[in-house]
Amino acid sequence: MNELVTGEAVALELRPARLPSRALAVLLDLLVGVIVYVVVTIALVASTASLDEAAQFAVSLAAFVLVMVGGPIAVETLSHGRSLGKLACGLRVVRDDGGPIRFRHALVRGGIGVIEILLTLGVVACVASLVSARGRRLGDVFAGTLVVRERVPVAHTGFLPPPPPWLAGRFSGLDLSAVPDGLWLAIRQYLGRMQQLDPQVGWAMAERLAADVSARTGTPAPQGVPPAAYLAAVVQERQAREARRAFGNGSAAAYGTQPAQPPSLSPAAATPAPPPYYGPVAAPPAPGAGPAGTRETPSPERPGTGFAPPA
Known part of the structure; x- marks a missing residue:
């Protein structure tokens, strides 16, 4: 868990995304981008068949830049850091202070991503993520962003078990x-x-x-x-x-300090939940066993809490 401090001095606990989940998200984004690029290229080849070879190359290069570079930048800007791959993996790109990214952040990430992901087949991005303490690649460092996990398992810690x-x-x-x-x-x-x-x-x-x-x-x-x-x-x-x-x-x-009448429950709702385990319990002292162990036998009217009395 990583703690970030916003401009209003509010501490945020965010879990940075690690290399495996980020790599999977990038692969999904690249797969979608390649499919779109192939479809656009086929459409351009059919529509520019009358042009010369140089013009066709220029159109193909413009389509590549538009789809493979401009597409991710536009998607991250409009979705505030959630591309299709990140959405599938439960990730999001945020600023260093925890806020949503803007166009300039997505532009820097996309521009540097061409070098560290496309041209080097992701080697530079992987090395940078492994070296960084928060798993950031070079695009994140220069843009001032961080990829965090949105779907974090929540531990149910609010319930305090009652005593026997x-x-x-x-x-x-x-x-x-x-x-x-x-x-x-x-x-x-x-x-x-x-x-x-x-x-x-x-x-x-x-x-x-x-x-x-x-x-x-x-x-x-x-x-x-x-x-x-x-x-x-x-x-x-x-x-x-x-x-x-x-x-x-x-x-x-x-x-639980005074007896209270339990509410009427249906037979299905009246099934008690399994009690917490407090470890081995010695038998409680009998009534009148002495000042240190004197206690009264629980009355049958006392409401149950799901604990079985010790044997």
């Missing part, structure tokens, strides 16, 4: 005022991406984050609770407190 139901409300007395915003952000990012991480790497990250939270709150994490589940429960408690401060106690049920 037997942890809901367990940390209501925890002092979270000393936990900095940067640590909360790191926890949220981890919870949103933990399903994509290697299990061992994710477990180590969760242990480090849980240790940081415990150090800030002054209360150690409960024994037998997976660190990821502990982090999810602490985040839910913080969200519930913020909701109570902003909207009153009535909104706490939305974060």
